[in-house]
Amino acid sequence: MNKELANLLFPNIKITVDEIEAKYPARDLKEGAYVTRFGPSPTGFMHVGNLYGAFISSMLAKQTGGVFYLRVEDTDSKREKEGAVDAIINGLKAFDIDYDEGYGKGGAYGPYLQSERVEIYQAYAKKLVSEGKAYPCFMSEEEIADIRSGQELRKEKIGIYGSYAVDRDLSLDEVKEHLANGDSYVIRLKSPGDSHNEIILHDLIKGDISLPENDIDEVILKKDGIPTYHFAHVIDDHLMHTTHVLRGDEWVPSFPKHLQLNQVLGFKPCKYAHIAPLTKKEDGKIRKFSKRKDPEFAVSYYEEAGIPKEGVRLYLATLANTNFEEWYLQNKDKSIEDFKFSFKKMPTGGTLFDMEKLNNICRTYFSRISADVIYNDALKYYKKYDEEFYDLMIKDKDKLISFLNIERDSKRPRKDIATYKDIKTESAYIFNDLFYKDRNETYKDIDEKIDYDVINKYIEIYRDFNSEDDWYNQVKVLAEEMGYAPSVKMYKEDPTLYKGHIGDVCEMIRHLLTGRVKTPNLYQLLKIIGIDEFKNRVEFYKNGK
RNA sequence: GGCCAGUUGGUGAAGCGGCUUAACACACUACCCUUUCACGGUAGCAUUCACGGAUUCGAAUUCCGUACUGGUCACCA
Numbered sequence: 001m002n003k004e005l006a007n008l009l010f011p012n013i014k015i016t017v018d019e020i021e022a023k024y025p026a027r028d029l030k031e032g033a034y035v036t037r038f039g040p041s042p043t044g045f046m047h048v049g050n051l052y053g054a055f056i057s058s059m060l061a062k063q064t065g066g067v068f069y070l071r072v073e074d075t076d077s078k079r080e081k082e083g084a085v086d087a088i089i090n091g092l093k094a095f096d097i098d099y100d101e102g103y104g105k106g107g108a109y110g111p112y113l114q115s116e117r118v119e120i121y122q123a124y125a126k127k128l129v130s131e132g133k134a135y136p137c138f139m140s141e142e143e144i145a146d147i148r149s150g151q152e153l154r155k156e157k158i159g160i161y162g163s164y165a166v167d168r169d170l171s172l173d174e175v176k177e178h179l180a181n182g183d184s185y186v187i188r189l190k191s192p193g194d195s196h197n198e199i200i201l202h203d204l205i206k207g208d209i210s211l212p213e214n215d216i217d218e219v220i221l222k223k224d225g226i227p228t229y230h231f232a233h234v235i236d237d238h239l240m241h242t243t244h245v246l247r248g249d250e251w252v253p254s255f256p257k258h259l260q261l262n263q264v265l266g267f268k269p270c271k272y273a274h275i276a277p278l279t280k281k282e283d284g285k286i287r288k289f290s291k292r293k294d295p296e297f298a299v300s301y302y303e304e305a306g307i308p309k310e311g312v313r314l315y316l317a318t319l320a321n322t323n324f325e326e327w328y329l330q331n332k333d334k335s336i337e338d339f340k341f342s343f344k345k346m347p348t349g350g351t352l353f354d355m356e357k358l359n360n361i362c363r364t365y366f367s368r369i370s371a372d373v374i375y376n377d378a379l380k381y382y383k384k385y386d387e388e389f390y391d392l393m394i395k396d397k398d399k400l401i402s403f404l405n406i407e408r409d410s411k412r413p414r415k416d417i418a419t420y421k422d423i424k425t426e427s428a429y430i431f432n433d434l435f436y437k438d439r440n441e442t443y444k445d446i447d448e449k450i451d452y453d454v455i456n457k458y459i460e461i462y463r464d465f466n467s468e469d470d471w472y473n474q475v476k477v478l479a480e481e482m483g484y485a486p487s488v489k490m491y492k493e494d495p496t497l498y499k500g501h502i503g504d505v506c507e508m509i510r511h512l513l514t515g516r517v518k519t520p521n522l523y524q525l526l527k528i529i530g531i532d533e534f535k536n537r538v539e540f541y542k543n544g545k
Numbered sequence: 546g547g548c549c550a551g552u553u554g555g556u557g558a559a560g561c562g563g564c565u566u567a568a569c570a571c572a573c574u575a576c577c578c579u580u581u582c583a584c585g586g587u588a589g590c591a592u593u594c595a596c597g598g599a600u601u602c603g604a605a606u607u608c609c610g611u612a613c614u615g616g617u618c619a620c621c622a
Contacts, residue, residue: 041622076621141620148619155546158618186620201549209549222620229622252549253617274550277615281556288615318570322559326569347558349551350615357557357571367584412584472580479580488580506580518582 001172006130008175009187010122017127020120024109024239033066035243038092038099039233041073042084046091046299047291048353049248049278055316056275057246058097059341066243070102071112071236075226091299095309109240114232121227124235124265125187125220133192133264134220136185137167138178159216161191168217187221193260201255204244204273204343214256230254234261234269242270249274273343278319279350286350296355306381306420311362318361319353321345332368359418367413371404374423381420389424392431402528403427406520414520429514430529436540442515443541450508451499454482455538458509462531468523479505512538 027035036057040050061068070092072085089104101107111117128134137160144160151158168190170178178185197213220231227235237245252274262269278289280296289297296302302312317336318325322345331338366374375397382390393400404427407414416426428434435442457478465471476486479502485491491501510522513534519525526534 039622043622073622079621137620144620152546157547184620188620206550211549216618219620224620226620228620233622248616249550250616250622276551279615286614319557322557323569326559329570352557354557354571360571407584410584414584416583475580501580503580507582510581516582520583522580 002132003130005136005172005175006126008172008179009129009136010126013119013122013126015119015123017123020123020239024241027067027241029067030065032064033243034060034064035067035069035241036061036246037069037071037102037237037240037242039071039073039236039247040088041076041079042081042088043076043079044081044084044291046087047289047297048299049289049297050088051091051095051097051299051312052278052316052319053246053248053275054092054097055095055313056320056341056346057244058099059317059320059336060244060246061100062337063340067100069107069109069112069240070099070105071240072103072114073229073232074113074115075229075232077115077226087300094299094303095313114236115226117232117236118226120239121221121232121235122225125227125231128189128220128264129187132190134187134189135168135170136175136178137165137188137217137219138170138183138185139167157195160188161195161216165190165217184223186219186223188217189220189261189264191215191217191260192264193256199256199259201252201259201272203252204271205276205346206249206252206274206348209252209255211253211256214260216257218257218261220261230257230261234258234265234267237270238262238265238267244271244273246273246275249276273346276347276349276351278353280353286352288350289353304385306385306422307358307418308362308365308377308420311358311365311418314361314365315358317341318357319347319351322347362418363415366417367408367415371401371408374404374417375401378420378423382424386424392433396431399430399528400427403430403520403525406524406528416518416520429516429519430525432533435515435537439540439543443511444515445517446511446515446541450512450541451482452542454478454484454505455508455512457482458505459531459535459538462534465523468521471523471526475505476502509534512541 029035038050038054038057040046040054058068060066070088072088074080074085085103092099099105101109101112103112125134129136139160147160147164148158150156151164165188167188191214193213193215195212195215198210199213201209201211203209218230219228221227233245236242255272259269279286280289280294291297302309313336314328317339318328321339321341324339324341324345327339328334375393379390379393382393404423417423429442458475461474461478465474480486482505483499484505485498485501488501488503491498506522507517509526510519511517513522513525513529
């Protein structure tokens with residue numbers, strides 16, 4: 001009788017479950033290799049939470065010699081957004097997360113788009129119906145809503161279970177009658193569970209969590225024949241031989257359903273790791289990241305803001321494993337790939353995503369790479385977001401690279417660049433086009449009295465110095481001649497003897513030359529910009545007075 | 546409301562029965578180095594781990610209760 005019902009409901013499904021299984025043989029991987037996946041639903045932009053999960057999943061697969069694949073979970077056509085799939089693929093690419101197989105790339109375990117797999121899901125549903133483990137449910141939305149409000153009133157658990165599952169034992173004739181009427185229906189699992197039993201979720205991150213067994217007759221196929229997440233997840237991860245499922249911890253409560261589905265289908269469940277949600281701090285309060293409220297939750301935000309992808313990856317790694325940061329600090333020459341990620345070191349509670357921390361990590365990143373790499377990456381950024389500066393970068397390439405190289409190869413590289421945007425703001429004064437644009441803007445931070453006697457004298461004695469020491473000694477002599485202390489120490493001993501100290505002299509030069517109070521090494525800047533240009537800038541400053 | 550989880554300094558967090566006078570990083574403060582700023586270095590910054598009780602020779606670590614925070618209870622994922 002169940003068989004007849006199955007054929008009645010799925011007349012077009014000819015393929016059997018056994019035939020499907022044969023198409024998905026076990027993967028030939030070495031012992032201990034992880035098969036992980038990223039299973040986004042294309043319902044909007046890609047966000048940092050997605051990226052975070054994909055990043056960890058890919059690292060885990062890579063370092064165990066396993067497989068990381070992309071499966072697009074598009075079972076909700078109502079919420080699907082145009083271009084969302086491209087956004088996902090581009091988002092992964094933008095952060096160097098490659099997948100071994102999956103949507104857009106192919107592979108032996110496809111198709112990787114769930115909407116192309118409905119026949120597979122239906123074949124399994126048909127099998128369950130024929131075994132009496134699932135059934136068609138003709139309840140209308142109104143009926144279900146009524147049940148729900150009654151349950152709420154009586155403070156009962158909400159859902160279709162036990163005596164509320166009225167269509168569980170429909171006779172074949174009753175089903176036929178419904179079908180003849182053209183009534184729509186869903187396929188529900190006939191849950192064999194009892195909520196008084198406890199089951200244990202062996203979560204790889206959070207440890208053992210005990211939960212009540214599922215007794216709800218979960219919908220497995222919606223009325224349009226498309227599976228729900230629960231059903232598709234269990235089948236796909238079984239067929240594609242996923243070993244470890246990483247997902248947000250909002251899925252913890254539905255774990256009993258997944259376990260049960262695995263049991264009913266005769267599958268061996270995969271291992272689960274439930275990741276704590278990314279949170280942010282706002283007005284002193286911590287809350288979950290919001291797709292609507294937080295622009296920085298969108299992956300695209302980082303590219304536009306000029307935040308380097310490697311900085312984001314490093315930050316993701318420090319969030320993912322609490323011991324990563326210390327390891328990275330001690331292994332400056334290694335890359336993220338060399339670090340062994342583990343579930344045990346993942347945070348269990350909310351994970352705070354802190355922009356300031358990200359910034360700091362980016363500074364360190366920029367301080368460790370070569371000027372050429374920075375230049376080329378920055379070029380790509382400005383080409384897209386600021387063509388005016390892009391042109392300047394091309395025109396004054398050597399100048400910019402020399403600038404970026406100041407103090408770079410020393411033991412104490414500067415850390416004043418956190419984003420590609422900072423390159424422009426930090427280096428603007430070396431470009432004449434920007435420097436002379438607006439005097440008030442250029443010198444906005446400078447309000448001190450300039451001792452022009454000193455400046456004129458400096459210009460007079462200027463020559464091509466052999467070394468920084470050579471230069472500095474000359475400045476020292478000059479300072480002393482003009483009534484300034486040749487060292488800060490001497491000045492501090494008795495300030496009344498001097499107009500100021502050598503630091504003040506250097507400051508005046510710096511301010512006139514750059515318009516800034518904070519710059520890299522002055523001697524090297526002077527070399528890059530040149531004495532003639534320095535004279536011009538002194539005049540530029542004077543004339544504006 | 547039911548169920549599940551979390552709660553350690555200014556911030557993120559390590560620790561998971563004695564090695565902790567609670568790691569490390571960020572922030573802040575002071576000093577040192579330095580031509581300035583930055584970088585770097587040194588020191589300071591929780592006698593205490595949400596609160597209350599219990600177990601133990603010994604608890605941030607185990608147990609119970611309370612409070613707060615987050616998650617979840619769809620033909621959404």
